[in-house]
Amino acid sequence: MAADPSSVGASPARDAAQPVVTIQGLRKRFGEMEVLRGIDLQVQAGEVVALIGRSGSGKSTLLRCINGLETPQEGDLRVEGRRLEPDNPQAMRALRQRVGMIFQSFNLFPHLTVGRNVLLAPGLVKGLRGAAADDRARQLLARVGLADKFDARPDQLSGGQQQRVAIARALAMDPAVLLCDEITSALDPELVGEVLKVVEALAEEGMTLLMVTHEMQFARRVADRVLFMHAGRIHEQGPPQQLFEQPRTPELQQFLSALG
Amino acid sequence: MIDLDFGAVLAQWPLLLKGVAFTAGLTLVSAVVGVALGVACAWARAWGPRALAWGVAAYVELIRNTPFIVQLFFIFFGLPGLGLRLSPEAASVLAMVINLGAYAAEIVRAGVESTPRGQVEAGVSLALSRAQVFLHVVLPPALARVWPALVSQIVIVMLGSAVCGQIATQELSYFANLIQSRNFRAFESYIVATLLYLALAVALRRLLNWAGPRWLFGR
Amino acid sequence: MVDFTLWDIVRNLLLAARWTVALSLIAFVGGGLVGLLLLVARVGRWPGAAGLVAGYVQLFQGTPLLMQLFLAYFGLPLLGVQISPWTAAALALTLYASAFLTEIWRGCVEAIPKGQWEAAQSLALSFGEQMRHVIGPQALRIAVAPTVGFLVQVVKGTALASVIGFIELTKAGTMIANATFAPFTVYACVALMYFLLCFPISAWSRRLERRLSLGR
Numbered sequence: 001m002a003a004d005p006s007s008v009g010a011s012p013a014r015d016a017a018q019p020v021v022t023i024q025g026l027r028k029r030f031g032e033m034e035v036l037r038g039i040d041l042q043v044q045a046g047e048v049v050a051l052i053g054r055s056g057s058g059k060s061t062l063l064r065c066i067n068g069l070e071t072p073q074e075g076d077l078r079v080e081g082r083r084l085e086p087d088n089p090q091a092m093r094a095l096r097q098r099v100g101m102i103f104q105s106f107n108l109f110p111h112l113t114v115g116r117n118v119l120l121a122p123g124l125v126k127g128l129r130g131a132a133a134d135d136r137a138r139q140l141l142a143r144v145g146l147a148d149k150f151d152a153r154p155d156q157l158s159g160g161q162q163q164r165v166a167i168a169r170a171l172a173m174d175p176a177v178l179l180c181d182e183i184t185s186a187l188d189p190e191l192v193g194e195v196l197k198v199v200e201a202l203a204e205e206g207m208t209l210l211m212v213t214h215e216m217q218f219a220r221r222v223a224d225r226v227l228f229m230h231a232g233r234i235h236e237q238g239p240p241q242q243l244f245e246q247p248r249t250p251e252l253q254q255f256l257s258a259l260g
Numbered sequence: 261m262i263d264l265d266f267g268a269v270l271a272q273w274p275l276l277l278k279g280v281a282f283t284a285g286l287t288l289v290s291a292v293v294g295v296a297l298g299v300a301c302a303w304a305r306a307w308g309p310r311a312l313a314w315g316v317a318a319y320v321e322l323i324r325n326t327p328f329i330v331q332l333f334f335i336f337f338g339l340p341g342l343g344l345r346l347s348p349e350a351a352s353v354l355a356m357v358i359n360l361g362a363y364a365a366e367i368v369r370a371g372v373e374s375t376p377r378g379q380v381e382a383g384v385s386l387a388l389s390r391a392q393v394f395l396h397v398v399l400p401p402a403l404a405r406v407w408p409a410l411v412s413q414i415v416i417v418m419l420g421s422a423v424c425g426q427i428a429t430q431e432l433s434y435f436a437n438l439i440q441s442r443n444f445r446a447f448e449s450y451i452v453a454t455l456l457y458l459a460l461a462v463a464l465r466r467l468l469n470w471a472g473p474r475w476l477f478g479r
Numbered sequence: 480m481v482d483f484t485l486w487d488i489v490r491n492l493l494l495a496a497r498w499t500v501a502l503s504l505i506a507f508v509g510g511g512l513v514g515l516l517l518l519v520a521r522v523g524r525w526p527g528a529a530g531l532v533a534g535y536v537q538l539f540q541g542t543p544l545l546m547q548l549f550l551a552y553f554g555l556p557l558l559g560v561q562i563s564p565w566t567a568a569a570l571a572l573t574l575y576a577s578a579f580l581t582e583i584w585r586g587c588v589e590a591i592p593k594g595q596w597e598a599a600q601s602l603a604l605s606f607g608e609q610m611r612h613v614i615g616p617q618a619l620r621i622a623v624a625p626t627v628g629f630l631v632q633v634v635k636g637t638a639l640a641s642v643i644g645f646i647e648l649t650k651a652g653t654m655i656a657n658a659t660f661a662p663f664t665v666y667a668c669v670a671l672m673y674f675l676l677c678f679p680i681s682a683w684s685r686r687l688e689r690r691l692s693l694g695r
Contacts, residue, residue: 338666
């Protein structure tokens with residue numbers, strides 16, 4: 001399936017014909033340890049996919065393969081029809097303009113204000129500067145509920161606010177897919193809600209989301225599909241209703257009961 | 261009874277002023293170029309190709325294990341043997357840049373290597389190129405972290421520049437020597453020069469601690 | 480003009496290098512002793528000592544070593560003391576080393592957590608006993624690497640003694656370069672000899688530092 005070069009700013013559309021992410025036979029080893037043991041997955045545009053599972057099951061590694069932070073040893077990985085080329089820096093940069101990532105530890109740039117954090121990449125990569133850039137950044141910050149924090153520094157914000165800035169920063173690049181790697185795990189419980197609200201709004205607007213999460217209620221409500229990973233494989237998958245209420249495999253049953 | 265005559269030395273204040281100005285200028289130029297060289301070397305060692313990283317390591321070890329005066333004499337007296345003849349001023353700047361560059365390389369490298377991995381991953385995930393990640397995400401906080409050490413090293417190089425007077429560079433120690441050769445007030449000349457160096461060291465530290473946050477790493 | 484072989488040059492430089500080594504050791508050991516005294520004065524909280532030592536350190540760290548050498552060489556004769564370049568250089572470098580070493584060691588002592596002092600005091604140890612049996616040994620462990628590293632600075636500092644006429648490696652190099660009209664070769668040899676003196680010391684200091692951080 002040939003991909004046509006997506007234009008900057010194209011909004012993700014519900015297009016069942018071409019999956020946004022296609023993975024076949026993905027394997028990833030760290031030294032002797034095999035973390036991904038053959039992953040097959042297709043994600044459609046506009047789909048919200050939640051990945052759940054124990055630590056060490058390979059969830060984060062899978063996510064990090066999709067934007068090239070990890071390189072798999074075997075397998076076919078395509079985003080918007082294009083194969084990943086880990087050895088080609090240009091190609092990887094082009095990929096990362098289409099795939100955004102939000103991290104567990106936010107990773108905001110401490111030496112830049114909130115506004116500059118959001119503006120840095122669009123300025124350097126897409127040449128977006130000046131008043132138009134500023135407006136865009138303010139719009140995005142308003143979208144995550146932080147319009148008044150444009151000139152604040154990251155260390156002046158709470159964890160929840162920092163994470164929302166991180167979301168605005170990733171959105172500034174107009175990605176087709178957002179990867180969320182346990183984005184609320186490092187937050188105090190009372191701050192989790194504000195971040196999940198933003199993510200839910202993104203899902204409603206039709207953003208393609210892959211989320212590694214422990215927030216089961218959230219996954220149930222928002223996800224179109226849930227993947228349960230176990231020992232490096234996708235052990236079970238299906239709509240949240242089915243997975244949470246009728247777990248078929250003992251591993252998933254055990255996982256869900258341990259959550260209480 | 262010790263007969264000291266500071267007046268004879270202080271009367272030569274235009275020469276002393278000239279010397280102070282030249283030392284200050286020499287230091288500032290060398291500091292800018294030297295730190296830039298140090299940053300380039302730090303990048304080469306952390307992220308550059310193997311051969312280059314090794315070359316930089318050799319350069320750093322060579323400079324750090326030989327005295328500055330020998331480096332200066334080699335450049336000013338030794339290079340003409342290869343046909344490269346430099347003026348005293350040019351030789352002084354070159355020697356100071358090469359010297360500071362080696363120390364700055366190590367200092368900045370320590371700063372760069374202490375960058376949390378998440379910062380680099382965030383930059384990379386935003387489709388920034390490696391150069392952009394280094395310049396915009398890694399370097400400013402790294403410089404902020406190592407600024408005190410870098411400032412100290414620049415002050416050390418400034419104090420070391422006193423030796424440049426030996427090859428007739430018209431900086432402060434040169435004029436101190438000149439003054440004492442005229443009025444035979446060696447002790448007084450050197451006391452005055454020493455105090456001027458001390459004042460320069462204090463002023464330089466203040467200036468750099470003000471300039472760094474303002475221009476280099478925005479805090 | 481006489482033809483000089485490379486060996487002639489190297490041989491003469493090696494002879495002069497003995498003086499570099501001698502001066503370095505004297506300054507380092509002498510500086511260490513003075514520095515230790517200053518450290519005890521500072522840490523022992525003798526009235527006014529902390530301020531005086533701090534001032535002393537600032538003076539030596541904030542002024543060029545070259546000026547310190549000049550002052551030693553030209554200052555003492557004013558007091559009627561006849562001084563040779565050797566004595567002036569030894570004196571100036573010893574004081575210079577003492578200032579830096581006492582500062583390095585102060586840092587090491589201050590790196591010891593306050594709890595150690597408090598525990599030692601609570602056991603009714605006198606100040607001297609606290610230093611000797613509790614703080615000292617721990618500070619010593621931290622101090623070895625930077626102290627060894629400073630020896631390199633002292634060796635490099637001896638090169639400046641050439642300016643006041645003391646015949647060590649650098650001065651010999653200048654004289655030989657003038658005699659042989661081969662400054663490139665001569666200064667290259669001089670640099671190489673300093674490198675051979677200093678690099679092993681630097682490498683040793685780094686190894687000590689690594690061993691220390693692994694052992695913690």
